[in-house]
Amino acid sequence: MVKSGISNVDNRHQALGLSAEQVLGMYRDMLLARKVDERTWLLNRAGKIPFVLSCQGQEAAQVGAAYALDKSNDFLCPYYRDIGLVISFGMTARDLMLNSFAKAEDPNSGGRQMPGHFGGKKYRILSGSSPVTTQVPHAVGLALAGRMEGKDLVVFASFGEGSSNQGDFHEGANFAGVFKLPVIFFCENNKYAISVPFSKQVACHSIADRASGYGFPGFSVDGSDPLEVYRVMKEAVDRARRGEGPTLIEARCFRFTSHSSDDDDRHYRPKGEVEEEKKKDPLPLFYRYLRETGVLTDEIEKEIQDWVAREVDEATEYAEAAAAPAPEDTLKHVYAE
Secondary structure, three states, X not given: OOOOOOOXXXXXXXXXXXXXXXXXXXXXXXXXXXXHHHHHXXXXXXXXXXXXXXOOOOHHHHHHHHOOOOOOOOEEEOOOOOHHHHHHOOOOHHHHHHHHOOOOOOOOOOOOOOOOOOOEHHHOEOOOOOOOOOHHHHHHHHHHHHHXXXXXXXXXXXXXXXXXXXXXXXHHHHHHHHHOOOEEEEEEEOOEEOOEEHHHOOOXXXXXXXXXXXXXXXXXXXXXXXXXXXXXXXXXXXXXXXXXXOEEEEEEOOOOOOOOOOOOHHHOOOOOHHHHHHHHOHHXXXXXXXXXXXXXXXXXXXXXXXXXXXXXXHHHHHHHHOOOOOHHHHHOOOOOO
């Protein structure tokens, strides 16, 4: 981890109890997520990997949330865009590239699932599945199991705003609210459920408004600001650990890419919308904050940029050359052996 020589700076991250090293770690994780994502798009267009589900524009929400959790004790139930989240919990660029290339060493599924189906016991990440929102009741079940075993853990479940319209979300939120389970429901509202805009998905003003129906608080936060996301998340995590139950957080984000590599967002987005939203790109905004506070120097910036570039290049080369899964592994972990 890079070290900053700056101390005693009167700024937001110190007020939140975050050190210079921690916010530099946030920036590094956000940058690595963006660069891994950009590389997978190039590989897809070159015909080398089949599918991409992008995190571009949502990195700050993901990384800010992750840093409020205890990576050695808490659990993640992420959704398919959460590259920044899983990187912050320990997944490497190599892990993610092995997943994208569907190679045997892929720690998520041994190359048997599509990209974005994150999972790994050593990372405390529950394996995801393709039907959206199934991770929400699973997260609630994890939290209940922890309660029954007397463990001090918090479970984090993330999803898009479109997923919040599914029955899984409402059933999970209701159960967690009734039993005051230590779950954080984290909605990354990127304004589109594939091609359906937010205004045609829900009648309420904010996804956070839905929390009151289940008896716990809801908050809407600027998803382009990792420190603001961290602040609200930390309060929710502390509340969960005190036994006060779940919290619903809506992180207002924007998806800079199409829904996936098989989608063309020019058919449903207003012209110029993406360019306008990119003015709030979380990476340059956080970069500017770190520079203005003196935490990010030229030397540290070069060190981070060089490290990220090496990580992405090495991961790509390794994954492309790695062995494919054996055909007989298709049924592995599906039936009792």
